[in-house]
Amino acid sequence: MNRTIRGLEDHETQERKRLHRDVRSPSQRLADALKLGQVQIGGMFGAGVCLFLFPVLATPLFLVGIALFLARCACVNGERLPFRMPMGLYGTDRGDPLPGRGGFARPEGIFFLGNRLQDKQELWLKAKDILTHCLLFGTTGSGKTETLVSLSYNALATASGLFYIDPKASPKLAVQIWQMARFLGRDDDFRVLNYGTSGKVKGKSPRRLSNTNNPFTFGSAEALTQLLVSLMPASDGANSIFADKAQALISGVMYALVDLRDKGLLKLSTSIIRDALALEKCVALALHPELDQESRASIQAALGTSGWIAGREMKDQPPSFAEQFGYAQSYFGKALSSLTDTYSHIYGAEDGEVDFADAIMQQWIEIHSSLCFYIICYFYCEIFLSGSLDSPEKSACSLHFCGYICGYQNLGCPKREIV
Known part of the structure; x- marks a missing residue:
């Protein structure tokens, strides 16, 4: 039994120009053809060759060549x-x-x-x-990543800064960008934050998995609070009161920790924040003698939402205080555990190698390889919106900082939306 094949064969395909009718008159086609650069240059070359082949027609051929040359000069300005x-x-x-x-x-x-x-x-x-901005669509395997990598060469070639966010965590992406930076002599500007933890095997891990970063070294208490709040798990309506207490708690703790950090009494990091959220240490932080009045009032008010009474010893506090505090503290357990333990090869350093504000000013090349890249986007937003780059000496230089996000994804941050 013969099968009937429905569809076009190779010999049945038609060129696009045969599907569109050319409605121009012959004179219009000739005029448009004479405006083409290849026709004008080819005509001048042909007239020059014919001068040697047909010397008797030297005068008309010379005039034709001059006419084509003048036409070329007239058309160049309009091209x-x-x-x-x-x-x-x-x-x-x-x-x-x-x-x-x-x-x-x-x-x-x-x-x-x-x-x-x-x-x-x-x-x-x-x-x-x-x-x-630009948005590049394409199906799986169509070459979106390779296209973005090739476009990123523009930023490197013009000595501009570049940050490339790859949620797919492609292993070869960092190597490709580094090779281009090496070719242009910019390998000293290259930094990579690799959130992939599959290679973290004790005794078998590479010496370096990533450059380090401490997002809490700089920034105001409000900005750092919003970052941690954005990492909180979603809560339904029944538990919204505990989520509100958790936000109040982290706000008070961050005001106190940032105050001590700005006074040079500690180096703020994710491990310090996690330790400060312990019950005894949080109460001790509220009673720290070096806190100013505003920070002290903030953290004591945050503890008061959980039932803490100022002036009493821990043993004399209400029985519900420890329970309510534990509910509020639990909202940040997973996020701080991920930052401190899972991503310790990035956030385990007190003095990070990657500073986002400095990366913009010094035109660094940064590769962020992870699905956890909304932290990076959040800090770039804060830097640009905070006005930290608006000083006269910083605004005097022309900044071209290119950013690429490979993979379409809606990133939810507090009061920010990045695509």
Whole structure:
């Protein structure tokens, strides 16, 4: 029994240009053809060859060559690329008109996208075009990651900063970016935060899995509190009162710890925060003699929400105090355990090697390989929104810091939404 094959064969495919009818008149087609650069240059070359082959027609061939040369000169000024012209070219960019005026801007293209498939023309973007952001769609295996890696070369080639977030944690990504940085002599600027813990086997782990980072070295108490609150597990309506007590507790503790950190009495880290949330140490922190009045009032008010009474010894506190405190403390147990134990190869250092504000100013190259990258995005948001880069000496330099997130994902942070 013969099967009936339904579908197109290779010999049945049609070219796209045969599906679209050209409605131009013959004269219009000729005029448009003469405007093409390859036709003009080819005509001049052909006229020059014919001068030697047919000397008797030297005069008309010479006039044809002159006409094509003048046509070429006239058309060059009107030529443009599909997007922008690359920086460094002479003249104006016809594809970048000045708003409200009849002129055109100078070529300012600095970001090379590639070549257009139809005619191989270069596709350039200028700095303002990049700031409007880009979103790249593609099916699985279509080459999204390789495309973003190739586009990141623009940032490296212009000595710009770069942070690349890869939720898939591709093993070869960091090697690819490092090779490009090495080729451009920027391997000293390379940093990587690797959240993959599959290689953490005692006695068999590599010497270094990642660079280190301490997100609590800098920042205000409010910003650090919001970071920890964003790591809290979701609670339903019945347990919302305990979640509110947990937020009040961590807010008071962070005010006290940041106060001591700013006075140089301790180096704040995830392990210090976890230890400070223990019942006895939290009460001792509330009674610390070096706290200022505002921080002391904040942490004592936070303890008061759990039933703590100031001026009493621990043995004289209400029986429900330890129970209520334990409920509030439990909201941060998993998050602090992950930061302190699971990711100890990153957050276990008191003085981290990666400082996000310094990375922006010094134009570092950072690779963040993990599904736990909302912490990184949160701190970049805080840096840009806090105005820490608005000082005159910092704003005098031109900052171009490119960021790539490989993998479409909606990141939920308090009062932030990053795609």
